[in-house]
Amino acid sequence: MNIHASPRMAEKDAKRIARSLIPQLEKLAMEAEVNRAVPKASMELIMDHGLLTTIQPRSCGGQELSMRAHVDVLSSVAEGCASTAWVLGVMQAHSWMFCHLPEQAQKDVFGDHGNHPVSAVIGPRGKAIRKNDGSFVLNGFWPFASGNAHAQWLLLGGEIFDEKGEFVDIADFLVEKKDLEVLDDWFVAGMQGSGSSSVKAKDVHVPAYRHVSLSALLENQATAYSDPNAPALFKSQAGPVLGLCIASGATGIARSALNEFTKMVQGKRVAYTPHISHEWQPLQKICGESASKIHAAELVLYRVADDIDDYAKRGEKMPMELRARIRADIAMVPRLCRDAVLDLLTIGGAAGLSLKSPIQMAARNLIANCMHGFLLYDSGMEIYGRVLLGLDPGTGVI
Numbered sequence: 001m002n003i004h005a006s007p008r009m010a011e012k013d014a015k016r017i018a019r020s021l022i023p024q025l026e027k028l029a030m031e032a033e034v035n036r037a038v039p040k041a042s043m044e045l046i047m048d049h050g051l052l053t054t055i056q057p058r059s060c061g062g063q064e065l066s067m068r069a070h071v072d073v074l075s076s077v078a079e080g081c082a083s084t085a086w087v088l089g090v091m092q093a094h095s096w097m098f099c100h101l102p103e104q105a106q107k108d109v110f111g112d113h114g115n116h117p118v119s120a121v122i123g124p125r126g127k128a129i130r131k132n133d134g135s136f137v138l139n140g141f142w143p144f145a146s147g148n149a150h151a152q153w154l155l156l157g158g159e160i161f162d163e164k165g166e167f168v169d170i171a172d173f174l175v176e177k178k179d180l181e182v183l184d185d186w187f188v189a190g191m192q193g194s195g196s197s198s199v200k201a202k203d204v205h206v207p208a209y210r211h212v213s214l215s216a217l218l219e220n221q222a223t224a225y226s227d228p229n230a231p232a233l234f235k236s237q238a239g240p241v242l243g244l245c246i247a248s249g250a251t252g253i254a255r256s257a258l259n260e261f262t263k264m265v266q267g268k269r270v271a272y273t274p275h276i277s278h279e280w281q282p283l284q285k286i287c288g289e290s291a292s293k294i295h296a297a298e299l300v301l302y303r304v305a306d307d308i309d310d311y312a313k314r315g316e317k318m319p320m321e322l323r324a325r326i327r328a329d330i331a332m333v334p335r336l337c338r339d340a341v342l343d344l345l346t347i348g349g350a351a352g353l354s355l356k357s358p359i360q361m362a363a364r365n366l367i368a369n370c371m372h373g374f375l376l377y378d379s380g381m382e383i384y385g386r387v388l389l390g391l392d393p394g395t396g397v398i
Helices: 012-019 022-035 040-048 066-079 082-100 103-110 214-218 237-249 252-265 283-314 322-349 358-371 376-390
Strands: 118-128 136-142 152-161 166-175 199-206 211-213
Touching: 012 022, 012 066, 012 376, 022 040, 022 066, 022 082, 022 358, 040 082, 066 237, 066 252, 066 283, 082 103, 082 118, 082 237, 082 252, 082 358, 103 166, 118 166, 118 199, 136 152, 136 166, 152 199, 152 211, 166 199, 166 214, 211 214, 214 237, 237 322, 252 283, 252 322, 252 358, 283 322, 322 358, 322 376
Parallel strands: 118 152
Antiparallel strands: 118 136, 136 199, 152 166, 166 211
């Protein structure tokens, strides 16, 4: 391919660049909340600074950096705007997936440069009929298509059946947005600014090359895993990558709430008591505990990123126990952050109930994070426990 790639940023610069955008993203965060979508100005900031393509292949015009750099970028962006970070995380997951799609599919999306957002609903919610010529006819309804307002292409998951009705596989299909119906149905209590409205497909024709087997991808059976010349990034374990991409913003959201809290309580009186908030021992304890939980969540994210990078560099498939641990880890991260921020919100007093309060916005957004199917705490812990006890994990999405 001959896609123009922007100059490759150094790993050490990724975090610095992302952090430089925090003040501007903070100013746009309420606009995202009110308009139920990431502002165009926020997306332009991300794209103009090379952050959309952090883990996108160089062959697709991307930066092709490490998963550790990805964590740095996502958590930093989330300090400015939780919804922008969420959308960026899922778009980075989708751009990474392009290393496993055929070259023609890459050309269709990225043309002569790589700065094209791709939205998606990866889970196999739709149904595709495979025709005799190898093409597909796709139908379905996909809720939670985060950031689709900024995308011209979507990856949509579906079950494949042959023309006789026999099940074939599960896959993700590359579809132009113009061939879909986008619903204005994103009215929610958390991550409102992510613009995760639903999309529908009715008898959409998909060429054979515009799909990737999800089952093959999850088990390292896609072509890039066996190609000795493929970059290490391509060999990253898919399940952990997809999980990391949606978990990494949680720590930044929590840090923003902690920063706001430490400023807000200075000199403030504790209602109906003689205490000053920042001198009150119960509040000091909660502040320390919350900061420690956020720090613990950061360490977990970096451990996951380093494990992914390590196995990818060696070109090895992760053992099931490690994959199960990571599935639990990515559920633990937003839970730790949610608990930390809810404690800060509660002890900070009733002023935090204001819809303009950054702390209550952070709390709602983290509650929403914890409700994502791949980040459900009980599911993640059950899967890990099953594997530790010698049982089948009960899911292929791991």
